[in-house]
Amino acid sequence: xxxxxxxxxxxxxxKCRLMLRFLNRxxxxxxxxxxxxxxxxxxxxxxxxxxxxxxxxxxxxxxxLPESGAILHYLAAGTPFLPEDPWDRxxxxxxxxxxQYNLEPTxxxxxxxxxxxxxxxxxxxxxxxxxxxxGGHAALKVLEGGLTGRDWLVGGGPTIADIALYGxxxxxxxxxxxxxAYPGIRAWISRxxxxxxxxxITQRDx
Amino acid sequence: xxxxxxxxxxxxxxKCRLMLRFLNRxxxxxxxxxxxxxxxxxxxxxxxxxxxxxxxxxxxxxxxLPESGAILHYLAAGTPFLPEDPWDRxxxxxxxxxxQYNLEPTxxxxxxxxxxxxxxxxxxxxxxxxxxxxGGHAALKVLEGGLTGRDWLVGGGPTIADIALYGxxxxxxxxxxxxxAYPGIRAWISRxxxxxxxxxITQRDx
Numbered sequence: 001x002x003x004x005x006x007x008x009x010x011x012x013x014x015k016c017r018l019m020l021r022f023l024n025r026x027x028x029x030x031x032x033x034x035x036x037x038x039x040x041x042x043x044x045x046x047x048x049x050x051x052x053x054x055x056x057x058x059x060x061x062x063x064x065l066p067e068s069g070a071i072l073h074y075l076a077a078g079t080p081f082l083p084e085d086p087w088d089r090x091x092x093x094x095x096x097x098x099x100q101y102n103l104e105p106t107x108x109x110x111x112x113x114x115x116x117x118x119x120x121x122x123x124x125x126x127x128x129x130x131x132x133x134x135g136g137h138a139a140l141k142v143l144e145g146g147l148t149g150r151d152w153l154v155g156g157g158p159t160i161a162d163i164a165l166y167g168x169x170x171x172x173x174x175x176x177x178x179x180x181a182y183p184g185i186r187a188w189i190s191r192x193x194x195x196x197x198x199x200x201i202t203q204r205d206x
Numbered sequence: 207x208x209x210x211x212x213x214x215x216x217x218x219x220x221k222c223r224l225m226l227r228f229l230n231r232x233x234x235x236x237x238x239x240x241x242x243x244x245x246x247x248x249x250x251x252x253x254x255x256x257x258x259x260x261x262x263x264x265x266x267x268x269x270x271l272p273e274s275g276a277i278l279h280y281l282a283a284g285t286p287f288l289p290e291d292p293w294d295r296x297x298x299x300x301x302x303x304x305x306q307y308n309l310e311p312t313x314x315x316x317x318x319x320x321x322x323x324x325x326x327x328x329x330x331x332x333x334x335x336x337x338x339x340x341g342g343h344a345a346l347k348v349l350e351g352g353l354t355g356r357d358w359l360v361g362g363g364p365t366i367a368d369i370a371l372y373g374x375x376x377x378x379x380x381x382x383x384x385x386x387a388y389p390g391i392r393a394w395i396s397r398x399x400x401x402x403x404x405x406x407i408t409q410r411d412x
Contacts, residue, residue, distance in 0.1 A: 050348050050351045050352070051304060051308065051348050063293070065296050065297075065300060066300055066304075067299065067300045067303040067304055067307075068303075069299060069303040070296050070297075070299035070300040070303055071296075073295075073296065073299050074292065074293075074295075074296040074299075077292055077295075086280065086283055087269070087280075089279075089280075089283075090271050090276050090277075090279065090280040091271075091276075093273065093275060093276035093279050093280075094271060094272055094273045094276040096276075096303075097273040097274075097275040097276055097302075097303075097306055098257060098272075098273055100303055100306050100307050101273075101306050101307070101310070101311075102257065104307070105307075105311060124333050124334065124337070127330050127333065128330065128334075131330070142256050142257050145256050146256070
C-alpha cells in the first residue's frame with residue numbers, strides 16, 4: 001500500500017487524496033504540521049523531499065515522489081484520468097502547469113495567509129494581497145473560459161487536469177475570491193463532487 | 207513546420223527553442239514584445255493563449271499549445287528526452303513542476319525585474335527582492351542536490367527535465383544569483399551546452 005505524506009488543509013495534498021479515492025486505491029495518510037516545520041527536518045529533507053514540502057507519495061518499496069502534478073500523472077497513467085491521445089495529454093499538462101504557475105500562487109497563497117498562517121500577516125504579505133486577488137481572478141477567468149460549453153477541461157470525462165484545478169478553486173472563497181461571476185466553474189465544481197469516491201478536503205479518515 | 211510564438215529573452219521560450227534544436231526539428235519563430243502588451247491583444251487571447259503568455263507552440267494545422275512544460279513534454283514524446291519508464295517519467299515531471307513553482311517565480315522574476323522591465327521597480331517589487339533572492343537560492347540548493355554525483359537529473363542522459371531547469375538557471379546571475387557555490391550546477395550547465403544543436407538564448411536566427 002502506498003503512503004501519502006500530507007497536510008490536511010493542503011489543496012495540493014487533497015488533489016492526490018482525490019486521485020487515490022477516485023481510483024479506489026487504498027493508501028495510508030501520514031500527516032505533518034507544516035506550521036511547526038515538520039517537513040523541514042533533516043530526516044524529511046533526506047528521505048522524503050529535498051524541497052521540504054508535502055505532498056509526497058511513498059511507494060511500497062520506499063521510493064518517494066514529490067510534487068502533486070507528478071504524483072497525479074504517475075497515479076493516473078493507464079487510467080481514463082490520463083488520456084492516451086498525445087494532444088489531449090498535452091492539454092492536460094497545459095492546465096496543470098497553468099494551475100501551478102498562475103492559480104496556486106495567487107489563490108492558495110491568499111487562502112493560506114488568511115486562514116492557516118498563525119500570528120497575522122507581515123507587512124509584505126499585506127501589501128501583496130491586492131495583486132494576488134487580481135491575479136487569482138485573472139486565473140479564474142482563464143479557467144472559466146476553458147469550461148465554457150464543456151463539462152470537463154480535456155476530452156469527454158474528468159482527468160487529472162480537472163482534479164489539479166479543482167484542488168484550490170473549490171476553496172477559493174476562503175481566500176476571498178467570490179465565485180458568483182463564474183457559472184461554468186460553479187457547475188464544474190458540483191460535477192466533480194459527484195465522482196464516486198469524492199471526499200471533502202477536511203476528511204482525515206478513509 | 208511548427209511555429210513557436212515567443213519572446214527572445216524568455217527562458218520559458220528558450221526551453222522550447224532548445225528542444226526543437228536538439229531534436230533537429232525546423233520551426234518558425236514569431237516574436238512578440240511582451241513589454242508592449244503584444245500577447246494581451248484580443249486576437250492573441252482568442253487564437254493563441256487565453257492566458258496571454260508566450261511560449262505557444264502552433265502546429266501545422268493551427269492548433270495552439272501554451273505552457274513551456276506542456277510543449278516540452280509534447281515535443282519530446284517518443285524521443286530519448288522523455289524516458290519511457292514510468293518512474294523516470296514521474297521524476298522528469300517532478301523536476302519540471304518544481305521549476306515552475308520554486309525556481310521560475312524567484313530567479314526568472316528577479317531577472318525580469320532587473321534586466322527587462324522598463325521604468326524601474328515598483329515599491330512592492332523592491333520589497334520582494336530579498337525574499338526572491340532567498341527563495342531562488344533555496345531552489346538552487348535543491349537543484350544542486352539533484353545533480354550531486356549525477357550528470358543529468360533523471361537517468362543517464364539529458365531529458366526535458368534538464369532543459370526545463372537549465373532555461374533560467376544558466377542566466378540566474380542576471381537576476382543577482384551567484385552560482386559559485388554550486389559546482390554541480392556549473393558543470394551541468396557546461397555539459398548541456400555541449401549537446402549538438404545548442405544555441406544561446408539571445409539567438410534570433412536559425
